[in-house]
């Protein structure tokens with residue numbers, strides 16, 4: 141079973157997230173477990189200080205190594221399996237995407253270190269961290285939002301977490317394409333109809349239409365995704381037909 145553990149000085153940021161929606165239901169159904177550990181609990185002294193001034197000077201504060209190392213060791217000791225990995229959320233890490241989410245979903249446990257202030261004492265990272273992950277090229281005030289994003293994306297890939305057997309397989313990115321368009325009732329909304337084919341009950345036609353919209357929206361919105369992906373025969377035919385339709389419009 142996947143066990144997510146978040147090490148943070150703000151556990152109250154993480155806990156409400158674990159208490160909502162699909163993540164909450166997966167925890168209740170014991171498909172995943174998730175908890176936060178308050179790093180401050182591992183700090184020394186009456187004031188439980190977790191940060192200090194940087195050696196060498198400069199602005200900002202650095203997270204002290206002892207409390208974090210203590211929290212990581214406690215999390216590792218509690219981890220249900222040796223197959224748990226420790227992740228440090230940092231803008232310097234490997235950029236998170238669906239492929240990394242899929243790979244992380246294979247482990248039995250993810251221990252996530254959330255930095256605050258300017259960063260974390262380098263010596264904690266050296267020995268204790270397996271992967272550094274960034275959620276994008278921008279800087280947050282701490283790793284908590286990033287940890288929640290990683291939990292959310294990974295949890296929904298774990299078998300049983302989403303309702304249908306294959307809900308996650310049809311997602312955007314899974315086949316290297318963006319997902320098709322979705323419609324629900326009413327059949328006419330503010331004058332706009334649901335595409336006829338979806339009301340036809342013909343599953344072959346519906347699948348073909350979905351592939352078409354999926355391909356076309358990938359070309360329009362994220363052409364970069366197609367650079368690393370070979371098109372199969374059916375997909376090429378769809379795009380060729382699209383080109384012919386456009387030619388017709390041009391020459392009309």
Ligand code: ADE
Pocket residue numbers: 229230231273274275276277278279280281282283286
């Ligand atoms: N902590 C601060 N910024 C971050 C980012 N972009 N990704 C992951 N963790 C972070």
